[in-house]
Amino acid sequence: xxxxxxxxxxxxxxxxxxxxxxxxxxxxxxxxxxxxxxxxxxxxxxxxxxxxxxxxxxxxxxxxxxxxxxxxxxxxxxxxxxxxxxxxxxxxxxxxxxxxxxxxxx
Numbered sequence: 001x002x003x004x005x006x007x008x009x010x011x012x013x014x015x016x017x018x019x020x021x022x023x024x025x026x027x028x029x030x031x032x033x034x035x036x037x038x039x040x041x042x043x044x045x046x047x048x049x050x051x052x053x054x055x056x057x058x059x060x061x062x063x064x065x066x067x068x069x070x071x072x073x074x075x076x077x078x079x080x081x082x083x084x085x086x087x088x089x090x091x092x093x094x095x096x097x098x099x100x101x102x103x104x105x106x
Contacts, residue, residue, distance in 0.1 A: 066080075066086075
């Protein structure tokens, strides 16, 4: 949906702070947060999200290193086993994140 209109309104400083806190916890701008609320979209807050992102990024780096070896035909059986293990762990992570999503909906 095209956002072509700006709206300005008054609210209490307490309510503004609440919106600001909730939007920051949701990793959204205040505008995104309010739009999501008004459109009845689920807002998911994941505690320690930055740490989770960091760990997933490290896993991605490992996958890239193994992919380079596979593409260069220098991968070992150990690399292929590591890739399989990484895939299993990623499936577990996705299941956990999906279960958090269903529990944390606002």
